[in-house]
Amino acid sequence: MLDTHVENARQKMVDEQLIPRGIRDPLVLKAMRDVPRHCFVKSGDGSMAYSDRPLPIGNGQTISQPYIVALMTESLGLTGGERVLEIGTGSGYQAAILAELAADVYTVEKDPTLLESALETIRSLGYTNVHGTVGDGTAGWPEASPYAAILVTAGAPDIPEPLKAQLAPGGRLVIPVGDRNIQELVRIIKGDGELRHENLCGCRFVPLRGAHGW
Numbered sequence: 195m196l197d198t199h200v201e202n203a204r205q206k207m208v209d210e211q212l213i214p215r216g217i218r219d220p221l222v223l224k225a226m227r228d229v230p231r232h233c234f235v236k237s238g239d240g241s242m243a244y245s246d247r248p249l250p251i252g253n254g255q256t257i258s259q260p261y262i263v264a265l266m267t268e269s270l271g272l273t274g275g276e277r278v279l280e281i282g283t284g285s286g287y288q289a290a291i292l293a294e295l296a297a298d299v300y301t302v303e304k305d306p307t308l309l310e311s312a313l314e315t316i317r318s319l320g321y322t323n324v325h326g327t328v329g330d331g332t333a334g335w336p337e338a339s340p341y342a343a344i345l346v347t348a349g350a351p352d353i354p355e356p357l358k359a360q361l362a363p364g365g366r367l368v369i370p371v372g373d374r375n376i377q378e379l380v381r382i383i384k385g386d387g388e389l390r391h392e393n394l395c396g397c398r399f400v401p402l403r404g405a406h407g408w
């Protein structure tokens with residue numbers, strides 16, 4: 195009973211929140227249809243997980259609104275073979291979406307409790323291509339670099355230099371940049387010796403802490 199209920203809520207999320215706002219990439223839409231977001235949101239009725247807003251995930255952190263997850267993912271232009279870095283594992287939901295679309299996902303979370311719970315959920319869903327570590331993600335994860343795509347899911351004062359350095363040639367970095375309350379979602383594409391910047395939209399994320407954060 196609950197299963198059909200949440201299943202319907204998830205398909206509705208894609209049909210009513212993502213497609214009308216312009217999410218087009220079929221791989222992204224499929225991942226958003228398949229990954230059970232309610233497994234990453236611990237409390238309350240399962241269908242709440244599919245509402246059009248961010249939700250608390252504990253320790254003062256939030257899981258992003260489904261549209262923002264889809265937009266950020268689409269902006270990375272993944273085709274399946276990539277190695278991807280995520281900063282800010284949180285609930286693990288975004289990492290699971292990336293795991294559907296890339297070969298390997300490396301995710302860094304500063305809060306050990308959140309990381310442990312995220313990895314547990316991710317493993318229980320059968321993903322074997324997500325690698326997580328506790329640390330300051332503003333330093334990236336140099337050991338597994340370079341990355342074809344880097345996604346930062348917390349708001350930064352500026353683009354951390356280590357992340358630029360760990361981006362592969364032609365790679366894409368998507369990051370909210372601004373002040374503590376409101377940011378611009380920025381995409382950076384690493385070209386021949388230069389970084390091309392594009393503003394995608396306004397957004398609101400929890401602050402990115404750390405050496406190259408707040």
Ligand code: SAH
Binds near residue numbers: 251282402
């Ligand atoms: N992507 C997550 C949501 C992220 S919320 C999801 O899908 O649920 C932002 C997360 O970034 C929080 O969990 C916070 O603890 C983490 N964070 C903030 N600063 C960080 C840093 N410097 N390194 C790693 N994680 C950080």
